[in-house]
Amino acid sequence: MIVNRYHRQTLLEGIGQEGQDRLQAASVFIAGVGALGCAVADHLVRAGVGHIRLVDRDVVEPTNLQRQSLFAEDDIGLPKAIAAKQRLFAINKEVRVEAVVDDLRPAVATTMIEDCDAIADGLDNFETRFLLNDLSVNFGLPYAYAGAVGYEGTAAFLKPSPKHRKHLATREISEAESGPCLRCLVPESPSDDLTPTCDSAGVLAPVIAVVSGLQAAALIQYLAQSNDPLPHLLTRFDARTMRMHQINIGNARREDCATCGHGKFEALHGAAGNKATTICGRDLIQLLPASPQPTNLEALANRLAPHGDFELQPFLLRGSLTEELDQTGNPVGLTVFSDGRVFIHGTVDDRRARAIKNRWLGG
Ligand SMILES: [Zn+2]
Structure with missing residues (x-):
């Protein structure tokens, strides 16, 4: 101290x-x-x-x-x-x-x-x-x-x-x-x-x-x-x-506010899990597992090795798939976190992102 x-x-x-x-x-x-x-x-x-x-x-x-x-x-x-x-x-x-x-x-x-x-x-x-x-x-x-x-x-x-x-x-x-x-x-x-x-x-x-x-x-x-x-x-x-x-804003409270007026927590009780989202400033889609799934990144790295260029880093596996190309003809990037979240880089099309995930990582 x-x-x-x-x-x-x-x-x-x-x-x-x-x-x-x-x-x-x-x-x-x-x-x-x-x-x-x-x-x-x-x-x-x-x-x-x-x-x-x-x-x-x-x-x-x-x-x-x-x-x-x-x-x-x-x-x-x-x-x-x-x-x-x-x-x-x-x-x-x-x-x-x-x-x-x-x-x-x-x-x-x-x-x-x-x-x-x-x-x-x-x-x-x-x-x-x-x-x-x-x-x-x-x-x-x-x-x-x-x-x-x-x-x-x-x-x-x-x-x-x-x-x-x-x-x-x-x-x-x-x-x-x-x-x-x-x-x-x-x-x-x-x-x-x-x-x-x-x-x-x-x-x-x-x-x-x-x-x-x-x-x-x-x-x-x-x-x-x-x-x-x-x-x-x-x-x-x-x-x-x-x-x-x-x-x-001392008087800006609204009686008809859905959240603090009516007690509806729409964002908190909304659809959860398995959602595809784009991330601000990034040409990528994030895919979430329905529930957290611990992923064996080392085994995955070995499985993907023949299909691209991957590097196992602390907390994540990152690399690119030579058999999947983005619109500019470059290999699509893939980041897999140990909790099962996946980033598909090089696309903002969530159907394409899901297809790539299902093909290489399973559904
Ligand atoms: Zn309010």
Whole structure:
């Protein structure tokens, strides 16, 4: 243990040693270890939050290094959650960091959130954000929402109403403290055609630093303090004009909100498993097993060896199939995780992806 490592933080009015002890006892769920997830995790681990659970389904790619601050060149090809855990352990060995290499989806979401005190959003899509929002309302946990694309970023610290809380929260948010949930602010998932993504529009890395800083500032204060001083605000930052625009969302709760108004958890109780999804910024399809299936990657590597070029790496098998070509005539890539998830690279056609999986890996 490094003596006094939190000295500059315990000097702060409202934190002190008592607040530091609260942080040490706290647990935060970070969904997605992309640019936002890396930055928030870095802040929370340095601040001494005692337990962090990270979940991410992807591996580190060269284009991530511009903004995903926990990764270095040597991490390319490693699952992001694992690479992040290694870096966070090097930063602060007092913090227990749990890395989950999986897709955050309804079938596994509830177990991932157990024992956590707060949720941090490091996601790139609204479909999964609605799942996080369902967890936030269902478990009565605050949700540090953020998003960044292009030169703009948005953040809000959402404290859901306890009206439809189904699980006992570790720290209860009262009706008086509560505000809108994400669905009160965004009732339906914005259409993919209308939503720029970091893939289509790019993203300026310092914008992520601004909005992830807002997320972490809210989380640290909420977890360190016994009373909750944080206002209900949605903040937008535009790096081109260097302006911050804030909206008071204190009265933005909607009685007719499906989630916090009517207690319908559509994302959480939606169709689970065996789903094909495209991943933002990647020319690939992810295929999930109906239930987690431990895969013997070594045996699979031997079986696929005559049909392509494969490399067995820690946690995954990665390579390309010489007998399957993509539209540009290059071999189709394949990544198989030890939990049975599969990435088919070089296609965004889910029927083709399923056919390739069935042919080479079995149905
Ligand atoms: Zn709501």
